[in-house]
Amino acid sequence: MSKEHSNTVMKAWEATLRKTQAAKKRANSIFGTMSVAHADDEDEDGDHDDSKNNNNKDNSSSLDASPGGSEIYHAERFVLNGDCYTGQWQDNFPHGYGKYLWTDGCMYVGQWHNGKKMGKGRFSWPSGAIYEGEFKGGYMDGKGTYTGPSGDVYRGQWIMNLKHGHGVRSFTNGDCYEGDWRRGLQEGNGKYQWANGDCYVGEFKNGGICGKGTFAWSDGNRYEGLWEDGLPKGNGTFRWPDGSFYTGNWSNDPEERSGSYYPAGGSPPAEGDKLEWSPQQVYDGLSGREICSGEKVSILPSQKKLAVWRSSKGDARPRRVSVDGRVSVGMERTIDRVRMLEGDDGGTVEEMGRDVEVDLLGLDVEKANLGVFPGQLRLPRTGKKQGETIYKGHKNYELMLNLQLGIRHSVGRAPPPASLDLKPSAFDPKQKVWTRFPPEGSKYTPPHQSCEFKWKDYCPLVFRTLRKLFKVDPADYMLSICGNDALRELSSPGKSGSFFYLTNDDRYMIKTIKKAEVKVLLRMLSAYYNHFRAFDNTLVTKFYGLHCVKLTGPIQRKVRFIIMGNLFCSEYTIHRRFDLKGSSLGRTTDKPESEIDGNTILKDLDLNFLFRLQKPWFQEFCRQIDRDCEFLEQERIMDYSLLVGLYFRETSVAGYLIPSGARTPTGDPEDEGAPRLSRADVDQLLLDPTRWASIRLGVNMPARVERSIRTGGSELQLIGEPTGEFYEVVMFFGIIDILQDYDISKKLEHAYKSIQYDPTSISAVDPRQYSRRFRDFIFNIFLEDES
Numbered sequence: 202m203s204k205e206h207s208n209t210v211m212k213a214w215e216a217t218l219r220k221t222q223a224a225k226k227r228a229n230s231i232f233g234t235m236s237v238a239h240a241d242d243e244d245e246d247g248d249h250d251d252s253k254n255n256n257n258k259d260n261s262s263s264l265d266a267s268p269g270g271s272e273i274y275h276a277e278r279f280v281l282n283g284d285c286y287t288g289q290w291q292d293n294f295p296h297g298y299g300k301y302l303w304t305d306g307c308m309y310v311g312q313w314h315n316g317k318k319m320g321k322g323r324f325s326w327p328s329g330a331i332y333e334g335e336f337k338g339g340y341m342d343g344k345g346t347y348t349g350p351s352g353d354v355y356r357g358q359w360i361m362n363l364k365h366g367h368g369v370r371s372f373t374n375g376d377c378y379e380g381d382w383r384r385g386l387q388e389g390n391g392k393y394q395w396a397n398g399d400c401y402v403g404e405f406k407n408g409g410i411c412g413k414g415t416f417a418w419s420d421g422n423r424y425e426g427l428w429e430d431g432l433p434k435g436n437g438t439f440r441w442p443d444g445s446f447y448t449g450n451w452s453n454d455p456e457e458r459s460g461s462y463y464p465a466g467g468s469p470p471a472e473g474d475k476l477e478w479s480p481q482q483v484y485d486g487l488s489g490r491e492i493c494s495g496e497k498v499s500i501l502p503s504q505k506k507l508a509v510w511r512s513s514k515g516d517a518r519p520r521r522v523s524v525d526g527r528v529s530v531g532m533e534r535t536i537d538r539v540r541m542l543e544g545d546d547g548g549t550v551e552e553m554g555r556d557v558e559v560d561l562l563g564l565d566v567e568k569a570n571l572g573v574f575p576g577q578l579r580l581p582r583t584g585k586k587q588g589e590t591i592y593k594g595h596k597n598y599e600l601m602l603n604l605q606l607g608i609r610h611s612v613g614r615a616p617p618p619a620s621l622d623l624k625p626s627a628f629d630p631k632q633k634v635w636t637r638f639p640p641e642g643s644k645y646t647p648p649h650q651s652c653e654f655k656w657k658d659y660c661p662l663v664f665r666t667l668r669k670l671f672k673v674d675p676a677d678y679m680l681s682i683c684g685n686d687a688l689r690e691l692s693s694p695g696k697s698g699s700f701f702y703l704t705n706d707d708r709y710m711i712k713t714i715k716k717a718e719v720k721v722l723l724r725m726l727s728a729y730y731n732h733f734r735a736f737d738n739t740l741v742t743k744f745y746g747l748h749c750v751k752l753t754g755p756i757q758r759k760v761r762f763i764i765m766g767n768l769f770c771s772e773y774t775i776h777r778r779f780d781l782k783g784s785s786l787g788r789t790t791d792k793p794e795s796e797i798d799g800n801t802i803l804k805d806l807d808l809n810f811l812f813r814l815q816k817p818w819f820q821e822f823c824r825q826i827d828r829d830c831e832f833l834e835q836e837r838i839m840d841y842s843l844l845v846g847l848y849f850r851e852t853s854v855a856g857y858l859i860p861s862g863a864r865t866p867t868g869d870p871e872d873e874g875a876p877r878l879s880r881a882d883v884d885q886l887l888l889d890p891t892r893w894a895s896i897r898l899g900v901n902m903p904a905r906v907e908r909s910i911r912t913g914g915s916e917l918q919l920i921g922e923p924t925g926e927f928y929e930v931v932m933f934f935g936i937i938d939i940l941q942d943y944d945i946s947k948k949l950e951h952a953y954k955s956i957q958y959d960p961t962s963i964s965a966v967d968p969r970q971y972s973r974r975f976r977d978f979i980f981n982i983f984l985e986d987e988s
Contacts, residue, residue: 273297284507288313295507307505311336316507324502326350332502334359338861339503347498349373357382360815361903362501372493380405384896393492401490403428406737409492416487424483426451431491432484439483453484457619578858578908580776580849582798588689588703597690599651600760601702603750604711605683606638606649607656608764611746612679618666621734627662628730630723634658657749659719663726664746670733671743671766678745681708682764707770709745713762718940722747722763725836732832738825738898740843740936741832742766768935771901773848775933777810779803782842783978785919805919805978810906812845812932813986821898826979829936830972839971840941843979846933847906861905861927902932905986920981943968 276290288299294316295301302308311322318324318336325331334345341347341359348354357368363385364370371377380391386408387393393401393410403414410416410431417423426437433451440446449460458480591601626632636656642648658664668678682688686705702711722729722744733739743766752758769775780802782788788805790797797803814822833841851859896902906928909921966974 286507291315301507303505307500309502309505318502326499328499330498336502341502360817362498362503365817374493376493378492387492395490399490405492408494418486422486432487439480447478447480451480451483452619454619455481580799580852580856580858581801583774586689587800588691588701590689591687591702595690597700600750601688602649602651603638603654603656603752604688604748604762606646606651607636607658607748607750608746609679609683610636610638610646610656611658611661611748612675615661615665617669617675618662621666621670623663623666623730625727627666628660628723628727630660630720632660632662634661653753655751655753657751659723659747659749660726663730664744667730667733667743668745671745673745678709681706682711703767707767710765710767711762712765713760714940716761717942719747719749719761721838721940721942725838728832728836732829736825736828738821739829740825740899740934741829742935742937742939768844768899768933768937769846771848771933773901773931775799775846776849777803777845777847779808779845779847780842780937781805781808781845781978781982782840783919783975808919808982809909809921810847810928810982811909811920811923812983813905813907813927814902814932814983815904815986818898818902818904819983819985822983823980825898826976830976833936833939834968834972837943837968838939838941839943839966839968841936841939841975843975844935844937848931848933850929850931858928861929899932899934904930904932906930907984919978 273289273291273296275288276286278286278290283304284302286295286299286301288295288301289297290299291297292315295313296315297313298311299313300308300310306327307325309318309322309324311318311324312320314320317339319338320336321334322336323331323333324336324341328350330348330350332341332345332347334341335343337343340361342361343359344357345359346354346356352373353370355364355368355370357364357370358366360366364382365384366382367380368382369377369379375396377394378387378391380387380393381389383389387405388407389405390403391405393405398419399417401410401414401416403410404412406412410428412428413426414428415423415425421442422440424433424437424439426433427435429435432453434453435451436449437451438446438448444465445463447460447462450458451460452458460480462478589595591598595601634657636646636658637643637653638646638649638651638656639653640649640651668675681704684705688702688704688711691701691703699715700713703709704711729741729744732741733743744763745766746764747761748764749759749761752760769778776799778799778801782805785806790801790803790807792801833839849858851861853859908924908926908928910924911921
């Protein structure tokens with residue numbers, strides 16, 4: 202061994218000793234009552250007699266047999282970073298009952314399963330906050346009680362760290378809420394009691410009063426009716442204790458209010474009687490009656506990673522691990538090697554000692570660095586940012602300018618509607634507004650550098666109201682489409698011949714459509730609007746505007762287009778995209794595997810996963826798919842599909858997908874010395890309660906997928922067999938392409954293809970049959986996660 206190499210080894214070993222001594226002091230101060238196998242308890246020569254071996258074994262474990270045949274024993278583990286664990290142990294994981302203390306003061310005491318908090322337990326924070334209840338997969342999940350550092354208490358149901366289900370929360374200011382929760386916020390039916398005696402019983406949404414409910418003041422007055430954003434909005438009645446009441450239409454805008462006053466007994470007031478009261482007093486009386494949002498959780502239990510020493514040899518024998526991480530050795534070897542992770546690059550230092558790898562829980566360093574996991578799927582290549590920027594000189598540059606000028610004119614011309622209630626005349630297809638845009642400008646339009654064109658808005662009031670319903674800010678909407686950044690044109694048109702454009706921030710997609718599709722949308726617009734008002738979680742595509750550009754001059758070209766929301770606009774990188782219809786003919790990607798990247802749209806016969814949702818989400822998903830398909834069936838729509846995007850939460854350095862439960866690195870950037878992985882933990886989204894509302898059906902949904910393999914030998918087998926190999930994902934999905942009517946062309950297509958192919962395998966079928974087949978397929982690939 203060279204002198205330089207020896208010096209490197211000695212420096213690394215000295216650094217390790219300094220860390221272990223610090224860890225030993227911390228461990229002794231925290232776990233003073235625990236039995237710890239110190240370094241000087243080991244025989245440095247490796248000569249142990251049988252009695253000493255037996256004693257060591259007895260001190261470190263009490264053996265049990267697990268169902269799988271491997272041993273469960275009591276163990277004590279101390280890590281160089283100061284973390285400590287004592288409790289039951291199996292196969293290098295906490296398994297059974299045990300206590301884990303992190304150096305930042307967080308502690309978990311309870312049941313474990315393969316290294317994850319599972320079952321009943323107690324998690325405490327250094328701030329004094331405590332959660333006692335059920336855990337699943339490391340998350341607060343099931344029934345549990347959370348007591349905040351200031352004394353706020355929640356008792357009820359949890360799902361993946363979020364209050365979800367029925368629960369009661371008592372606030373330190375004396376307020377109390379009992380009722381339904383969704384995604385961590387009050388939503389559904391509930392009762393909120395203020396400390397001063399005021400009380401509201403009724404519907405909540407996104408943590409606020411919204412819907413139908415009754416507010417009772419402590420002085421006996423009460424309001425019964427509709428609410429919006431915490432204030433009366435719509436039909437309602439205000440009652441006094443003496444039996445008199447005021448009923449009518451309520452609004453925060455005094456000009457929209459109307460109603461009548463009835464004295465006690467129900468008889469109308471006599472002529473000349475003047476009521477010295479105004480509905481404004483009700484709004485004034487609600488001032489200061491906010492719903493408490495409670496405290497933020499400083500760090501979620503699922504974010505606390507485990508750091509535990511383990512041997513890389515897979516020896517099933519229980520071994521004592523000392524404070525400095527050394528393992529008791531046997532007689533068979535006298536000259537060994539010690540490997541230590543040094544720095545972020547995972548480099549090793551060799552020295553005389555036992556062949557031990559300093560390793561985080563479940564981490565095989567060599568495999569992690571190489572990205573080698575048997576039978577593992579690999580992520581597709583990262584696709585380039587979609588679309589080609591439309592620059593000056595591009596063939597569609599003027600069309601883009603026309604579009605942006607028209608949108609700016611349409612959105613800025615009139616304010617958002619005051620009410621969501623629209624008259625039937627607003628949906629009349631004849632409701633069109635033409636505007637001429639000469640280059641020199643006009644009384645209503647600005648001068649511009651494009652050619653002269655005409656701009657048409659279809660049913661403008663309806664789409665302005667839809668944007669309000671979708672909570673789209675007009676200024677943000679204009680900035681996304683009409684800002685300084687150019688649109689991007691997708692490289693090739695779709696199968697229908699339509700072209701797609703993306704805004705620079707990826708929030709909106711603009712699609713050119715045919716005149717027949719415009720007619721379909723205008724025909725179904727009223728039902729479409731009512732469907733969105735009735736169902737907040739609908740998966741149907743959101744439309745924000747329907748327009749037409751007519752170029753003047755000899756060409757007289759008309760371009761009709763619709764503005765839609767981009768389902769995959771997210772902070773997560775979409776790794777896999779699927780367009781699923783439930784048919785097999787032509788439903789495969791023509792690209793070779795080498796050309797598939799993260800932007801490639803895969804189809805039914807390319808699908809190699811089953812999607813598993815947690816029970817509440819799965820039940821809501823099934824209900825909503827039924828509602829949406831019934832709506833589309835009633836409107837005679839077919840050929841729609843479910844667009845699905847997957848972000849895989851755990852990948853290896855080499856780009857392999859890591860199955861959930863696999864003994865693989867977590868990639869936590871705070872784990873010093875561990876290989877770094879490109880993973881964005883969904884807990885970062887859940888950590889801030891103000892962002893919980895961004896998780897809804899089909900958007901930012903934590904879920905699992907199970908790998909499937911087609912084994913029937915048929916190329917047309919739609920659904921593969923499950924393999925039991927699961928992956929943690931964030932899911933996005935929605936129903937797209939809903940403007941295809943079952944017209945004469947589709948009937949002819951169905952008749953022609955039915956002669957050549959199995960009629961059940963083609964897309965062009967009757968809307969009722971299409972809906973039934975689509976639902977059957979979707980309910981076979983989306984399943985309840987029973988883990």
